[in-house]
Amino acid sequence: MSEIIQKVKQNFTLCHELGHFILKHEGNYFTESIDNQENLLEREANIFSAVLLMPDVVLLSKIYYSCETFQQVQESLEVSKQALFFRLLDLLREYCSDKESEIKQAIDAYIDGQNSSILLLFQNIKEQIIEEFNQYKPSRINQIKQAVSKTGFETSQDFPELLNQKNWKKIKENSINLKTWLVYNKGKSIVYVWDKEKFSDEAAKKKAELQLLLM
Structure with missing residues (x-):
């Protein structure tokens, strides 16, 4: 178990630091968790890391099309429970900005093993996610x-x-x-x-x- 936790932290940290580099942040902004949301630069690097480890289209595929549980998604992507929670929160807020309370309830239910609410949210946004993904596919x-x-x-x-x-x-x-x-x-x-x-x-x-x- 400790090895898995260590690998999850390592994956996030590497992507986080890569985010600082690509986003051209100056100085040393090292962090090992996504708890620190106060610093804007840390927040940007955290978002970069989360999107890199958990792309929109991958989450759509695993949650909506494959009907994987929260734990299955977490384990297959080798991320922490907290990282996946916040990633889903950011993703669904981006596409469903007017459904804040519904989003939180759906994610909480999904963590508890009930996926009907989150499937409905993905049903409403799946075409947008696929369309955006196709725009970034290489020629x-x-x-x-x-x-x-x-x-x-x-x-x-x-x-x-x-x-x-x-x-x-x-x-x-x-x-x-x-x-x-x-x-x-x-x-x-x-x-x-x-x-x-x-x-x-x-x-x-x-x-x-x-x-x-x-x-």
Whole structure:
């Protein structure tokens, strides 16, 4: 139990300090809990840490779609009970500013194992959360680049956008190690992109031709 508590504190502290850095706070604002809400800079860093550890869309998924209990969410995200309580309070206040008493009652009930009230609140705001999440998703070009950085090789089977030759140039912009090409056979074709530092031109072509045969 002590190890779990220590890890929870460590996770929060690391994210909290990262918040100070990214938010360009000056000086030493070290803290280990979210109890200290008096200092504005501490409050900002605490919010940053809470959002980083418990994003809106993750809470929506776990609470609304997966119907996880308060304890299950707390344990899976490795946060303290108090941190999750205040995170839910801030999140629901943001989207339901006119339902202060209802929000507190719903969270208290959720902690006690009754989720009907909090599910109703999430039901009313889920579309907003999903819409905002989609706005921050990386572009498909960046998704392709990220995938190639992990695997070294991707094709138009997973990313149909590669079939548009205009995207080839965009993919190679600021990524001198990436190359794109096309293979075709019997009316079928595959466009592929690869990291030349991980695959030679010949090896990448063979991988693409193999996938083409399997189509």
